[in-house]
Amino acid sequence: MDFRSVLTTCPYCAVGCNLLLQVLDGQIIGTLPAKTGPSNQGSLCIKGWNVHEFIQHKDRLTKPLIRQGGSLKETTWDDALDYAASQLTSLKDQYGPESVVFAGSARCTNEETYIFQKFARAVFGHNHIDHCARL
Amino acid sequence: MAGLAAAFGSGAMTNSFAELEKANCIFAIGTNTTVAHPIASMRLMRAKANGAKLIVVDPRRTQIASLAHLHIQHRLGTDVALINGIMHIIYKNGWHNQAFIEARTENFPALMEMIDKFPPERVSEITGVPVAQLQQAAEWYSQAEASAICYVLGITQHSTGTDNVKSLANLAMICGHIGRPSTGVNPIRGQNNVQGACDMGCLPNVFPGYQYITVPENLEKFAKAWNAKLSPTPGLTMFEQIDAILEGKVKGLVVFGANPVTSYPDVNRVEKAMKALEFLLVMDIFPTPTTEFAHVVLPATSFAESDGTFSSSERRVQRVRPAIDPIPGKTNWEAIQELSTRMGYPMNFTSGEDIFNEMASLTPAFGGMTFERLNEKGLCWPCPTPDHPGTQYLHKDRFARGLGAFQSIDYRPPAEAPDAEYPLWLTTGTLFTHYLTGTMTRRCPSLHHENPVVEVEIHPEDAHRLHIQPGEEVKATSRRGSIMVKALVTERVKPGVVFIPLHFAENAANRLTNAALDPITKTPEYKVCAVSLDKVA
Numbered sequence: 001m002d003f004r005s006v007l008t009t010c011p012y013c014a015v016g017c018n019l020l021l022q023v024l025d026g027q028i029i030g031t032l033p034a035k036t037g038p039s040n041q042g043s044l045c046i047k048g049w050n051v052h053e054f055i056q057h058k059d060r061l062t063k064p065l066i067r068q069g070g071s072l073k074e075t076t077w078d079d080a081l082d083y084a085a086s087q088l089t090s091l092k093d094q095y096g097p098e099s100v101v102f103a104g105s106a107r108c109t110n111e112e113t114y115i116f117q118k119f120a121r122a123v124f125g126h127n128h129i130d131h132c133a134r135l
Numbered sequence: 136m137a138g139l140a141a142a143f144g145s146g147a148m149t150n151s152f153a154e155l156e157k158a159n160c161i162f163a164i165g166t167n168t169t170v171a172h173p174i175a176s177m178r179l180m181r182a183k184a185n186g187a188k189l190i191v192v193d194p195r196r197t198q199i200a201s202l203a204h205l206h207i208q209h210r211l212g213t214d215v216a217l218i219n220g221i222m223h224i225i226y227k228n229g230w231h232n233q234a235f236i237e238a239r240t241e242n243f244p245a246l247m248e249m250i251d252k253f254p255p256e257r258v259s260e261i262t263g264v265p266v267a268q269l270q271q272a273a274e275w276y277s278q279a280e281a282s283a284i285c286y287v288l289g290i291t292q293h294s295t296g297t298d299n300v301k302s303l304a305n306l307a308m309i310c311g312h313i314g315r316p317s318t319g320v321n322p323i324r325g326q327n328n329v330q331g332a333c334d335m336g337c338l339p340n341v342f343p344g345y346q347y348i349t350v351p352e353n354l355e356k357f358a359k360a361w362n363a364k365l366s367p368t369p370g371l372t373m374f375e376q377i378d379a380i381l382e383g384k385v386k387g388l389v390v391f392g393a394n395p396v397t398s399y400p401d402v403n404r405v406e407k408a409m410k411a412l413e414f415l416l417v418m419d420i421f422p423t424p425t426t427e428f429a430h431v432v433l434p435a436t437s438f439a440e441s442d443g444t445f446s447s448s449e450r451r452v453q454r455v456r457p458a459i460d461p462i463p464g465k466t467n468w469e470a471i472q473e474l475s476t477r478m479g480y481p482m483n484f485t486s487g488e489d490i491f492n493e494m495a496s497l498t499p500a501f502g503g504m505t506f507e508r509l510n511e512k513g514l515c516w517p518c519p520t521p522d523h524p525g526t527q528y529l530h531k532d533r534f535a536r537g538l539g540a541f542q543s544i545d546y547r548p549p550a551e552a553p554d555a556e557y558p559l560w561l562t563t564g565t566l567f568t569h570y571l572t573g574t575m576t577r578r579c580p581s582l583h584h585e586n587p588v589v590e591v592e593i594h595p596e597d598a599h600r601l602h603i604q605p606g607e608e609v610k611a612t613s614r615r616g617s618i619m620v621k622a623l624v625t626e627r628v629k630p631g632v633v634f635i636p637l638h639f640a641e642n643a644a645n646r647l648t649n650a651a652l653d654p655i656t657k658t659p660e661y662k663v664c665a666v667s668l669d670k671v672a
Contacts, residue, residue, distance in 0.1 A: 004458075006456050006457070006458040007454075007456060008438065008439070008454070008455050008456045008458065009327070009438070009445050009447075009453045009454065009455050010327065011327045011437070011438040011445075011575075012327055012570050012575075012576075013171060013172050013175075013323075013324070013325060013326065013327065013570070014172075014323065014324030014325065014326060014327055014328070014329055014330055014447050014448035015152065015172050015174045015175045015323070015447060015448060016327075016445065016447025016448065016449070016451055016453055016513075017174055018453065021439055021458040023458050023459060026459055026460075028439060028458055028459060036511075036512070038153070038451065038512050038513065039152050039153075039174065039175075039447060039449065039451070040174045043174055043177065044174070045173035045174055045567075046173075046567065046568060046581075046582065046585075047568065047569075047570060047576060047579075047582065048174075049581075050579045050581040050582055051579075052439075053578070053579035053580060053581060053582075054437075054575045054576070054578045054579050055437050055439045055458075055459075056459070056462070057421075057578045059421050059422065059578060060420055060421060060434070060437075060462050061419065061420060061421060061422060061426075061432065061434035061435070061463065062434055062462055062463055062464075063434060063463070064431065064432065064433050064434060064463075065426075065429070065431065065432040066430070066431055067429065067430045067431070072426075072429070072432060077464065077465060077470075077473075080431055080433060081433075081470070081473050081474055081477055082477065083431060084416050084431045084433075084474060085474055085477035085478050087387070087414045087416075087430065087431070088387060088389070088414065088416070088474075088478060089478055089479075091386050091387040091413060091414055095386050098384075098385075099384070099385055099386040099387060100385070100386070100387035100388070100389065100414075101370075101371060101376045101379070101380075101385050101387070101388055101389075102388075102389045102391070103373055103376065103388065103389070103390045103391070103393050103395065104332060104337040104391050104392070104393070105328075105332065105337075105391050105392030105393050106326035106327070106328055106329035106331075106332045107326055107327055107328055107392050107438075108328065108332075108391065108392045108435075108441075108467060109328065109331070109438070109441050109443030109444060109445060109455055109467075109487065110328065110331045110334065110335050110443060110444045110445065110446060110452070110491065110494070111442075111443040111444065111468055111487040111490040111491050111494070112391075112392075112441070112443065112467045112468050112471070113328070113331065113332050113335040113337045114335045114336075114343060114490055114491075114493075114494045115468045115471050115472060115482070115484065115490055116337065116391050116471055117335060117336050117337050117343075118361060118482075119471050119474070119475045119480070119482075120389070121357075121361075121363070121365055121366075122361045122362075122363035122365070122475075122480055123363075123475060123478050123479075123480045125363070125364050125365065125366055126366045126368070126370055127339045127340065127348055127366055127368065127369055127370030128339060128370035128371045128376065128385075129337060129338070129339060129370060130337070130338060130339050130370070130371070130372045130373040130376065131329075131332045131337045131338070131373070131393065132326070132329070132373065132393055132398060
């Protein structure tokens with residue numbers, strides 16, 4: 001039996017509560033508030049207390065999908081990335097780099113967002129990148 | 136963000152959550168705190184227990200409103216008039232902070248001229264708020280030793296959103312309630328890392344750390360570090376992107392962790408844009424209405440599989456640690472890195488920490504941060520050097536832009552008002568159990584159980600007049616579309632106003648909302664539009 005508690009930060013609102021995910025043999029089975037969290041000091045709201053319920057939900061996307069004949073079909077990472085890269089490259093070549101734009105996320109980590117905007121700016125040479133800060 | 140940036144030179148929460156408890160007066164406007172930020176609302180309650188006056192300004196009688204010493208229930212979209220009116224009273228009574236205005240601000244005469252046009256009687260007429268309430272709010276806010284303003288999307292999600300925020304900045308400056316502990320203008324962000332996404336430059340006009348792309352030195356620094364040719368021209372905002380797709384100028388869209396087909400206003404129009412794309416790449420953790428339009432869907436990792444950081448609303452950069460292996464087999468940054476490499480721009484990051492270190496080396500506000508330093512309690516930016524303790528509150532002796540700039544703002548009514556055909560005001564918002572478009576929270580059985588279906592809040596008088604019974608299925612219609620909703624008859628809303636939460640994709644409130652944009656921030660008017668409610672049977 002492998003049981004661990006992993007200290008992390010809640011993914012819902014931006015109060016930034018610290019919480020512990022309880023992991024038993026690779027399954028996240030519960031959530032506890034972290035008393036050391038500077039903004040939550042041992043409290044969590046109802047969303048935070050139940051955050052483990054969506055992580056390993058059966059609906060999670062597990063494999064890349066490609067549209068074939070009108071519907072999305074499972075494929076490998078290599079096929080999906082090759083196809084996406086070729087499609088984006090051909091739009092860039094055919095219509096110019098400004099024909100491809102980017103919508104990022106207010107939910108991903110700083111590191112993921114940094115690499116996403118670097119990709120958009122460095123590969124396409126424009127600044128058509130935004131996210132839902134306006135929502 | 137643009138509103139605060141214009142006034143102070145920086146768009147973040149000026150003070151920290153813990154300081155709110157020690158404020159002597161809290162002016163909470165357009166924030167349903169107990170629902171959207173329950174843990175932050177505890178700070179407001181503790182402040183009240185410590186003797187602070189709590190003023191809540193909200194068109195709905197929310198829980199926090201019912202706990203307030205003063206609940207100002209103004210008409211939708213009249214915030215600017217209300218705040219100008221409060222400033223008018225403060226100035227006429229000599230309750231303003233002349234020393235602060237002289238030492239720290241500019242452009243006060245223009246503001247004075249503007250607020251002169253907002254005497255209490257006129258403001259009362261526009262907002263529907265009794266004069267006595269305006270006077271009480273003006274006195275409490277201005278006379279307390281430390282007053283803090285809190286606001287959320289109830290202020291920004293208007294076609295006048297920037298004006299609303301600038302008005303709040305004016306109010307703080309006229310009283311000198313900024314640049315000290317337990318004061319300030321504090322936008323409590325709705326999404327876990329909206330602060331971080333802005334910090335990281337996921338915006339069309341700035342590199343990470345709000346380094347403007349239009350400044351040649353910034354452009355040169357990033358072009359050199361990234362070994363790439365970069366553009367000094369600001370890009371399209373998300374709503375301009377939709378316009379550009381519909382105009383045929385944009386053919387491809389890459390969506391990373393977002394669900395525009397529920398979350399953008401005027402969803403029917405967004406769907407048209409998605410259909411018009413030649414190539415749509417979506418990366419997400421669950422299938423969403425947006426993935427249904429995609430040509431390629433990449434499975435994403437959740438926070439529980441990610442190694443990195445989030446920036447909270449109080450600018451605190453905190454660690455996110457993986458509890459399990461990536462469910463899709465790759466982390467999000469690995470997928471983007473591999474896509475980039477395939478497109479001829481190779482990246483060679485080895486971990487989230489490796490990415491963070493490159494970012495910190497290019498971003499002065501984060502320059503003193505390392506994962507090791509963040510491990511304990513995180514750090515609030517600016518934190519420019521390895522021995523810097525981080526910054527609890529901003530604008531202490533000077534504003535980020537130098538002097539604080541008063542902006543004289545006139546009142547503009549909302550873009551759409553009720554008429555004979557659409558006689559009710561609709562406002563939108565959140566429920567205590569759900570988050571955004573519900574892709575996560577509606578899959579949590581404990582949360583779904585509390586709020587399984589979309590309900591429209593309607594005042595008993597309106598329900599009686601329209602012969603609508605509690606629990607009855609009714610059709611809500613605006614100029615843009617219609618949805619089915621269950622009637623929840625309640626006095627939380629005033630007569631003539633209805634409220635629909637935005638979490639339910641199958642009956643998305645945003646099929647009704649207006650895409651009228653704030654002219655500067657391009658924020659849509661989610662919070663106000665005109666609708667009709669009709670019986671089905």
